[in-house]
Structures are given as structure tokens and as C-alpha cells.
Amino acid sequence: MEVQRVAVITGAAQGIGRRTAQVLNESGWSLVLLDLQAIDVSEYSSAIALSGDIADESFVESAASQTLSKFGRIDALVNNAGISCISSALDTSAELYRKVIDVNLVAPFLLAKAFGRAMVAVGSGSVVNVASVAGLQGVADRSAYNASKHGLIGLTRTLAVEWGALGVRVNAVCPGWVKTEMDHKDQAGGSYTDADITEHVPMARFAKPDDIAQAIAFLCDSTKSGFINGVSLPVDGGWTADGSWQSLRLKHR
Secondary structure, eight states: OOOOOEEEEESTTSHHHHHHHHHHHHTTOEEEEEESSOOOGGGSSSEEEEESOTTOHHHHHHHHHHHHHHHSOOOEEEEOOOOOOOBOGGGOOHHHHHHHHIIIIIHHHHHHHHHHHHHHHHTOEEEEEEOOGGGTSOOTTBHHHHHHHHHHHHHHHHHHHHHGGGTEEEEEEEEOOBOSHHHHHHHHTTSOOHHHHHTTSTTOSOBOHHHHHHHHHHHHOHHHHTTOOSOEEEESTTGGGOOOOHHHHHHTO
């Protein structure tokens, strides 16, 4: 009988995290779903949900212990949870900057350390960090967010080097703009419109949560991506490939 693989997903209550949980569930994975919000696990065939602050090391260690107690194994960790911050550098307080770094960079480190330890112990596993195109480029008015995502890519590469020979792969996906609750909240502040995004992306649309979830699922699965380690995969419709100016870009629509 095939052993059921186990994936831990943070920020699993909505958006990319929820869709990733659905995709992995459809492929037969058991799930451990982490979020500040309570999660109804009734839509999944085999899942538990744990509510808490992933920037709190005691909660993270407890979650790892509960995962092993429930399922006896950890095959993949998806560090998806994150917060946005649209604020010019001169207007960003140290308190806000630290909050973004704590959630977007310190928490993934704590999670990778706690769950990665169990993977290293058995010589197999996959960590997938959800970074951003903002970790590959500079985007104005996002100093804290950009720094956190650049740092997450650096963490990805470092852990890939440390753990690759121990059987644990570490990769990142770098989404472009995705139609999620985070996008709706950011746009409500008036900082950008749909057209600002779609007029830049060569594929002329936002990403869907499923676009990102399918890439995450690919990197989780060692039978499909078993020799991919330390990469930062843009899933952005060509955003980072496009160096055109606006009139030239739109000429090709």
C-alpha cells in the first residue's frame, strides 16, 4: 500500500494557501494547515488545522510535534503565509518594518528549521517558499515587503546548499500579482489598478491562485522535481522577462 505523503501549508485559510491545499488533497496528500484564522477541514480527505502565530517559535515547534504525532512523517513544507506592506521608505516605521520581516522572513526560517529537522532526519523532503517577483526586482513603496522577499530567496538558496546532500530540497516560487484577498485589500488603498498590472504582464492578466498552487505542487513532488534544488521560479506571466517600455509593450497586444 502506498504511504500517504504529508504536507504542511501556512496561510492555508485563503488565497494561494487554500488552493495549494486543495490541489495536494486531490493528489492524495494528508495536510497540516496553519493559519491565524480557524480552518474548516471538512473539505479535505485527511487534514488537521492548527491556529497560531508562525512568528512564535513555541507555536512552530508545537506544530511540528503535533504533525509528527498525528501522521508520523513530514514530506513537504509550504511557507506561503505572508503580509503585504505598501508604504514609501520614508514613511515606514521601524515597528512596521520589523513586523513584515517577522512574518515574511523570520517565520519561514523558524518553520523550515522545525519541520526541516524532521525531513533531514529521514533523508527526504521538500520545502517550498512562496516569495514574489518583488524578491527579484525593486518595486517602489514596498521597502519592507521587497526586503523580506529578497531575504526569503536568499534563505531558500542557503538551505538548498545546506540540506541538498541530506535529501531535502528547498526551492521558491515567485508569483506576480495574483487575484486574492491580499490584492483586493491592497487595491482598496488606491495604490494601483487592474490595468497597472495587466498592461505590464505579457500574458495580459493576473495570476490565479491555481497558477501558483500547481507550481508549488510540482516542487513538492520528488517524483516530478527530484533534481530541482535552490531555484526561484517566477510564476508571473512574463512580468520579470519584460524590459519593454509601455508603448512598445502595448503595441504587441
